[in-house]
Amino acid sequence: MTPSPTTLPTRPLRNGNAVTELGFGAAQLGNLFRETTDEASQQAVSAALDGGLRYFDTAPHYGLGLSEARLGRALRETPRQDIVLSSKVGRLLVDSPETADRLDDDGFVVPAATRRVWDFSRDGILRSVEESLSRLGTDRLDIAYLHDPDEHWDSASTTGIGTLVELRDQGVVGAIGAGMNQSAMLTEFVRRTDVDVVMVAGRFTLLDPSALDDLLPLAAERGVGVVAAAVYNSGLLSTEKVDRAAHFDYGTAPAAVIDRAVRIAEVCARHGVSLPAAAIQYPLRHSAVVSVVTGMRTADHARSTVARYRAEIPEALWEELAATGLAPDPRITADS
Template sequence: MDNLRSASTQPLPTRRLRTGQHLTELGLGAAQFGNLFTATTDERSTRAVTAALDAGIRYFDTAPHYGLGLSEHRLGQALAGAAADVLISSKVGRLLVESPETADRTDDDGFVVPATRRRVWDFSRDGILRSVEQSLARLGTDRIDIAYLHDPDDHWEAASTTGIATLVELREQGVVGAIGAGMNQSAMLSEFVERTDVDVVMVAGRLTLLDQSALRDLLPVATERGIGVVAAAVYNSGLLSTSTVDGSARYDYGRAPRPVVERATALAEVCERHGVSLPAAALQYPLRHPTVVSVVTGMRTEEHAQSTADRYREDIPESLWEELHASGLAPDPARPS
C-alpha cells in the first residue's frame, strides 16, 4: 500500500508534549475530508494523506463535527496500515446522534453531507465516553493520541469539570494519550491551562501574522506550566494563504475588513522584499515560539499537502522576522515580551 511506503519516509522534525508524544512541527487538519464547503471523495482524501506521509507529516487532526463523522471515517481509512509513529487527535463535546427525521436534508453547519445525524453539545461524562467510543470506531483504532474539548466557549462549567475529569480518566486508562481543549479564542484556553490538568491546547487564528492575542495571555501561562500549544488557522480563513493578497478573501470566517486587508498587504510587501512567500511566513510564524509544538493546516488534496510541506521548508531569513518585529506588523514570538 502507498500508506505503508509513505510511512517509512523520514518524519519532519518533532516537538514533545509533557506526556511523551512527539508531534511533527507540521500537522494535517482533516476538516476538509468531511466535505467542508464542497464535496471531496474517499480517494482524494487518501491521496492527500499519502502525500502528507511522503512529506514527513505524522500528526493528523480531525473531529466528529467535521462532516458528521465523515472526516474521522476517511482519515481512519487512509491511515489504515500506516506506521505506528502516526499521531491522531480528535475532539469531544459535540456528540453525534442519529437523526432519521432530517436525513433528506443537507447538513446546515458548512459540510456538504446528508443530515443523517445531528450534533448535541454534551460535556457530561456519559456524552464524552460515547463520543470517544464512536470516534474510535470511525477511526478504526483503539486509542486516540490527543483528545480535545471542542469549542467549549459557552460550556465552561461543564467542560472544565466533568469534561476534563472524564478525559483525565480516559488518559489514566490509556484510551487517550494526552488531553486538552481546542478553541478559536485564547482567553478561555488560558483558563484551561491555569485551572485544569490539560497537556496541550489548540488555538485557532489567535497566533498568526494578523492576530497575536495568544502571545499576550495563552503562551506565557502555557510556557510557565509546560503545556504544549498547537497553532491552527494560521491563514486566518484564507487572507494569508496567497502571496498576492486578495481583498475579497475571507478573514476569520467572514468578509475581511479593509484595515485587515491593508495590514495583510503590508505583510506581503515585507515578505516580497525578503524573497519569502506570505503563506510560508504565515505557516512558520507560530513555530518561532518554543512552546508551540505543531502548526496544523487543512489539506484537502495531495497538491495541498505537497505545497504546504514546501511552505514549511521554505528558507526564511532572520531579517524578515526582524523587520516585521521592528515595524510593529507582527511581534517576533521568539523574542521575550
C-alpha cells in the same frame, strides 16, 4: 515517537509523545464547504505521509463523522505507532432521521442523517470517544481535545476534563486538552485544569498574535504544548498576493486588516519569502508551540504546505516585521 529520516522534525508534549511541527488538519476530508472524494482524501493523506507529516487531527464535527472515517481508512496501512492521532469531544452525533433528506447546515456538504448535540457530560464524552475510535479504526487517541466549549465552561472544565483525565489514566487517550477559536478561555484551562496541550485557532497568526498576551506565556510556564491552527485566518494569508475578497475569521475582512496583510506580504516579498510560508512558520518561533495544523484537501495541497513549511526564511524578515510593528517576533517574546 522517534523521527525517521523521512519524518519532519518533532516537538515533545509533556507526556512524552511528540508531534511533527506540521500537522494535517482533516476538516476538508469531511466535505468542508464542498464535496471531495474518498480517492482525493486518500491521496492527500498519502502525500502528507510522503512529506513527513505524522500528526493528523480530526473531529466528529467535521462532516458528521465523515472526516474521521476517511482519515481512518487512509491511514489503515500505516503502522499505528508511527503516527499521532487527535480528535475531539463535546459535539455528540445523534441519529436524526427526520433531517436525513437534507444537507448539513454547519458548513459540511453531507446528508444531515445525524445532528450535533453539545454534551460535555461523562457519559457523552465516553460515548463520543468510543464512536471516534470506531470510525478511525483504532484503539486509542493520542490527543483528545474538548471542542469549542465557549458556552460550556462549567461542564467542560469539570466533568469534561475529569472524564478525559480518567481516559488518560486508562490509556484510552494520551494527552488531553481543549481546542478553541479564542485564547482567553484556553488560558483558563491551562491555569485551572490538568491539560497537556491546547489547540488555538486563528489567535496566533501573523495578523492576530493576541495569544501572545495571555495563552502563550502561561503555557510556556506550565509546560503545556500549544498547537496553532487556522494560521491563514480563513484565507487572507493563504496566497502570495493578498486577495482583497478573501475571508478573515470566516467573514468579510475589514479594510484595515486587508491593508495590514498587504504590508506584511510586501515585507515578505522583499525578503524572497511567500506570505503563506511566513504564516506557517511564524507560530513555530515560540517555544510553547509544538505544531502548526493546516487543512489539506488534495495531494497538491499537502505537498505545497510541506514546501511552505520547509522554505528558508531569513531572520531579517522577522526583524523587519517586528520593527515596523506589523507582527511581534514570538521568539523574542518567549525569551524575554
